[in-house]
Amino acid sequence: MKMMLAARYLGADRLEAEEIPLPVIGDEEALIQVDACGFCGSDISIIAGTHPRARAPLTVGHELCGRIVQMKSSSGSLRPGDRVTTYPLISCGDCHACTHGNPHVCRQLQLFGFDADGGMAEFVKLPVSSLMRLPEEMPGTIGALIEPLAVAVHGVSRTSLEDVQVAAVMGGGPIGLLTALVARSRGVPHVVISDILPSRLELARSLGLRAVSAGADLKNLVMELSHGDGADVLFECAGSASSAREMTSLVRSRGVIVNLGVFKKPVEIDMQAINFKEIEVLGSRVYERKDFQIAIDLAMQLPLEKIVTHSFSLRDVATAFSQFKRGKDCKVLILPGEHES
Ligand SMILES: [Zn+2]
Ligand SMILES: [Zn+2]
Incomplete structure (x- = not known):
């Protein structure tokens, strides 16, 4: 069995880099090789064990970008090799919010990285429908900021x-x-x-x-x-x-x-x-899909590099998290492609 490294929440106050099997994709899914994945304030409650929905063991991370390495069938305009980020919301499709054009405030809203394995790993499998293409020239550190930038775009659009x-x-x-x-x-x-x-x-x-x-x-x-x-x-x-x-x-x-x-x-x-x-x-909760597209189009015009104050390899995820948790820094990223010497 092929294995990969992933940042795993294993119980209250336990976040470790762990070898787990490489995900096997289904028909509507893609395998993404992750370039960068950021910690978010909400990861703190997951790892503290106080998040109402997250259950261990879980691969954390919902602020990610990477490259498609495998797909069962070409879907829409996306192809293997494309650089992407994920719109990480999982909505029920049936509630009032979902049936009235607001699935981002679904009564039972779920997210990759909270309710299902996320992207702080060498690879992540995700529904093709959740993927959004990134410009080839966008650095991974910026790609991982699209999700929080979409939060800001949504807030301002309110x-x-x-x-x-x-x-x-x-x-x-x-x-x-x-x-x-x-x-x-x-x-x-x-x-x-x-x-x-x-x-x-x-x-x-x-x-x-x-x-x-x-x-x-x-x-x-x-x-x-x-x-x-x-x-x-x-x-x-x-x-x-x-x-x-x-x-x-x-x-x-x-x-x-x-x-x-x-x-x-x-x-x-x-x-x-x-x-x-x-x-x-x-x-203002999370974002709508259109906010993601606006964030992607806006990202390269903003001085986003400075917001990333630290980056770590996946092996050092526990150190990275304690650094982030101290709250003195801004964005802390994990770069799964980077290996310590
Ligand atoms: Zn976030
Ligand atoms: Zn719903």
Whole structure:
């Protein structure tokens, strides 16, 4: 039996590089040789053993890119040799969301890397229908950022940016940075981003973003730029109790709040501010397929290389994960094609 190396979640706090059999593809599937796969905040809860759906043993990873090496039949325009990423959502097809054009908020939404083996491995098998072609010249490190970039594209698409002068982004992790870059690329004159970590503010500044400490500094800057009114739109990308508490004070009357941050438990929100200022609060979960295509087309125009702060070989996946979990860095990638000497 042919074997391969994969990053396996083996139980609470156990992530190991393990030899497992090479996947055998079915008629509608393709085998992908993985170039790069990123860690995501949601991988932390899987590996901690607290994710409500993920069950060990599981190959993690849903932010991947690679090359098709095997297919049973040519399907659509894709061929072996093509560079691809995966749209990793698995929807039921029957619920209200699925039958009304919103399978990304399916009542029973599942994802590769959570509910089925993902792509942090030398190879991954995936439905051909989930694959999206990447330009040949796109580096693997950028290809692995298409999924988080699609999260940002989706978040920004939740609201019209017409007449938006000031957009505030709370949270300077990968999703916050990408959201700020997408908003800027759409022509928003003032995009402000905040975080509590100086290293993240520095990274944001190196991307040419206006970055300030969360709290008073953010509020002062937003109010200065908006002549005391507040931001036209605020993207909550921190998923923290403090950002939820403060966000309503940072937007103007009739302003919009888009929530991309994933909250692990209910938090306090100032409903009176929502009421008095008629604030519109919108959720934003994952992405639609069209957001992936927009992300693919946009990726090469953004300074994405800087967001990848570390990359590791697959053998070093446990070290890579503890580095990522410390939360001081931005994107940590696994490059399965790279072997330590
Ligand atoms: Zn992700
Ligand atoms: Zn559904």
